[in-house]
Amino acid sequence: MYRFLERRLVEHLRAFLLRAYGLEAANIVVEQPPKIEFGEYALPLAFELARKLRKAPRKIAEEVVAGVGTIPGFEKLEVAGGGYINVRVNRAEVASALIADEAPAAEVPPGKVLVEHSSINPNKAAHIGHLRNAILGDTFVRMLRFAGREVDVQNYIDNTGAQVADVVVGFLNIEKKSRAEIELLAAAPRFDYVCWDLYARVSQWYEEDKTNLQSRSATLHAIEEGNNETAAIADLISVAVLKRHLETMERLDIEYDFLPRESEILHLHFWDAAFAKLKESGVLTFENEGKNKGCWVMRRAGTAKSETTAGMEDTANGNVPDSIAEEDQKVIVRSNRTVGYVGKDIAYHMWKFGLLGRDFGYRKFYRYPNAHECWISTIHGETEHPHFGDVAEIYNVIDARQSEAQNTVIEALRGLGHDEAADRYTHFSYEMVALTPRCAAELGYQLSEEDKSRSWIEVSGRKGFGVKADDLLDALIAAARTEVDARHPELSNAERADISTQIAIGALRYFMLKFTKPSVIAFDFKDALSFEGDTGPYAQYAAVRASNIFRKGGFDPDRFVRESDGGASAAPHDGAAGGDGASRVSTIDFAKFLGGESADDIWELWLTAAKTSYIVGQCIATTEPAYLAKHAFQLAQLFNTFYHRYPILIETDEDRKKFLLTTAALVRRELIRVLAIMGIDVPPVM
RNA sequence: GGGCCCGUAGCUCAAGCGGAUAGAGCAUCGGAUUUCUAAUCCGAGGGUUGCAGGUUCGAUUCCUGCCGGGCCUACCA
Incomplete structure (x- = not known):
């Protein structure tokens, strides 16, 4: 969704530049504003054009804002600072497309x-x-x-x-x-x-x-x-x-x-x-x-x-x-x-x-x-x-x-x-x-003084020196099991085993994905076995919390958003969305809940949820999966803040309650989808 | 010698094609709603982005040189 709107924005800008200045703009840079208050997109193009047009950036920005005209899906453009153009989308429109899980069919290159x-x-x-x-x-x-x-x-x-x-x-x-x-x-x-x-x-x-x-x-x-x-x-x-x-x-x-x-x-x-x-x-x-x-x-x-x-x-x-x-x-x-x-x-x-x-x-x-x-x-x-x-x-x-x-x-x-x-x-x-020197020492490796001062020590199959994959998985499952046993003694042995395994895999896969490719991972059990903060279980837990709301409230998340099919195996979204839901909550009212600065925090959550396919596109183009891990973490982080700030089930305003439930359902769907792309399941409870 | 990569907070890492006040997590310290809650949330401290120049309205990002580290450079795979 986010990606699609960006493309449309660029097309309109390009048309305007050609119309107004006779410029063929090859590359129009679109940024994401540092804060949600500034809007959804930011354009530094007035700065670039200043030299070419021999005008002040601010003046150019004003001309662009005045001349570009209305763009479907967008609220307005506005000039900020010395010449930035901040762009605001129509939140209600984006929201309704998101709820329906509509995404324009992306052009898929041919061939295997x-x-x-x-x-x-x-x-x-x-x-x-x-x-x-x-x-x-x-x-x-x-x-x-x-x-x-x-x-x-x-x-x-x-x-x-x-x-x-x-x-x-x-x-x-x-x-x-x-x-x-x-x-x-x-x-x-x-x-x-x-x-x-x-x-x-x-x-x-x-x-x-x-x-x-x-x-x-x-x-x-x-x-x-x-x-x-x-x-x-x-x-x-x-x-x-x-x-x-x-x-x-x-x-x-x-x-x-x-x-x-x-x-x-x-x-x-x-x-x-x-x-x-x-x-x-x-x-x-x-x-x-x-x-x-x-x-x-x-x-x-x-x-x-x-x-x-x-x-x-x-x-x-x-x-x-x-x-x-x-x-x-x-x-x-x-x-x-x-x-x-x-x-x-x-x-x-x-x-x-x-x-x-x-x-x-x-x-x-x-x-x-x-x-x-x-x-x-x-x-x-x-x-x-x-x-x-x-x-x-x-x-x-x-x-x-x-x-x-x-x-x-x-x-x-x-x-x-x-x-x-x-x-x-x-x-x-x-x-x-x-391996970190500490980890190497834990494994019984004799460290020279030189080794101790290194930031990492290379594993060596020839020396039999390293951490075996199955051993690490076993250790992760055992660590997760301790937590699950303490939290959910009421569950059966098999259920606790399953959940522990899901958490262990979530931790491991996330750990291997959170570092960008050119970064050497200095492995340490302490970091790898962590289930808190910037970790897979943190993101899994956010999704579980979203599910908890619906389970305890007796609602079906399906009623609030079009359900995801799990993500990774999904065909590209066909966009022929099923607006079938007679019981589906109307989206018209949501404008009032998403509008204005007071709703910025919740809107940021929606906007982040809208970025999944945009992020995946970036990951593919740059062959860098770490951006998706970052995205999962940001989404989980924003949701946890939301979860804490807005108790949903005790909300007395029925319309607002519906809106908050829809928010939770949407984030739940996207989080499950993003994690599935990373090969991470969301346990039923944590 | 040549080629590629890296150097950002105490630690581990982010920062899309050069953009707004360089962000997270961990660790430390101080707090949190009898609720869908604690594998969580809020707050605080912590930075001359290795050094020196250059390009630019603007540099963590691009260029040059230096310092430090890693990898590759076998009639091994």
Whole structure:
């Protein structure tokens, strides 16, 4: 709603500027006033125009206000200060549209979106860093779906890499386990924890004697080769750990559609197809000398062509591949003819955009309780399967450390002549989760003096140092359970368990979303286990309080606003609102309750509730989910103030009571919707 | 050496394309309606936005330089 009105305002302003001054305004900045008293929108455009029109800003602002005319849905424009234009909407009109949950159909770009997230090495338990990735990714998926996009969720599985090989080495060379024994372990609960510890021991074992590393390369080679006992063991381990990852993520309500694996990229020869095209287009060059002699290399992203070769390009007919300075070379194919992971990634991304000319085999892998099927790549697949890949846009949720590799893949696509694909390739980059020194000490890590002075300490899978995802979830559930038990002894065991879980997930998902992406999260149990203030449970509690009003008052919130369908899975609102409610409360009277300065506080609540799709749009455009967490918190905060200030059920003026109930119903609906987009449920009671 | 990111209150973080008095939470201190209430609400203190310049009517935001920190820069993945 808010978004729609803003667009309409801009259109009118643009028309006016053209009419009055003959100006084509490319970009009209619309701000939100610092205080609700100033109106709903603020325009600094008079300042920008002052130079161009050679007039005082204030004078221009006055002309705009006088000349722009009436705009449907708007009350008035007014000049403030030295030239600000503050804009006021017609509150009653906005309110009635909000109650009906009317939203003009937004234009949805064509084509499918592919979001890749999680991508955890299947050799050990998921940890808090993986949680940040999965929660960011899953929330972004929900945002895209809320905006009407069709989305495929992929989780890339590196099942043939060194990390899996290490755990295989651990079982075979250190533990001396047989295949049958490993199978037995893999079937036990939390096999991923076993691997977590073993992985750390293997790293230790390598350090003790460097010759032990030979086991790794032999194992790695056998795995890549396939069709042997070692490869079979690697497969059974990686599949078992992968299933554990899916279970862990399922606890957070995170699901995937497809699990492409590196083994298939290898065995279905994706690379061969890509290699041919990369050679043909000159993206790859063969080095005849230097330290990379015998390798196929490409220019690393972010490195510039050297002066000499760039200058000679014109005369050389442009056909000769530029030589790349040694330090700017990225080895794609090693001198022993094997392909590095960036090469595989290039092939994989050509597949994503439907540019490779090959496809995976598919089989069903995991069925969620809601009957949703998650598919996995395989060599010979089922004949009937959904169509993955060949998408219009991709988002790769991968931490910032891989930005150079990501950019190299993008440059490869450009070099192949696929600029349109490269432009729709987004590296959804975020910073890592580390531990505060205090948290590290709690986990038994010996801190050096230098460590103690750091603001964070990086987790390390190799050292087995970090907080496992399931452990954190268990701790959160236990902490929530203590509170729920104390508050609601009358509830059954199962009910208290459910509520505790919902609160734990709310706390965790909110915690991972409240930080902006470039911020390193210095993890600390004290902050993560907090249920007060700027947290998920705070927002959940506000929604529960809204429900309490209706339950205790014996009202149905449905009667006051058009019900939300839960948000995340919603199709774009069709706007063909159901004005069916004979019992629905009339909205006409509300003008008197929403008008004037005395109603500013309640109006601010309504206005904030109106911003959800506007905020989601911002989040998508900037790939920054943190704005939505901020929005949820603001809405909850404003509601809590309202809740405290206006006791509804004892209100004696019936019209005013209806108005207050409508306010609560509206906020309840929007809060539930916003939280659903973040993957957070609202418990029945708290 | 080169590339990317960061530096804001005691702590952890916000601040849409440059805009109005730089905001929250935590912590500290002081308060709160017998109500739909306390996983809450109200109030107080707390800031030279790392430093120095520049651009601008206006800079936490853009530019340059410095200081401090992180990540990347392997024929590992």
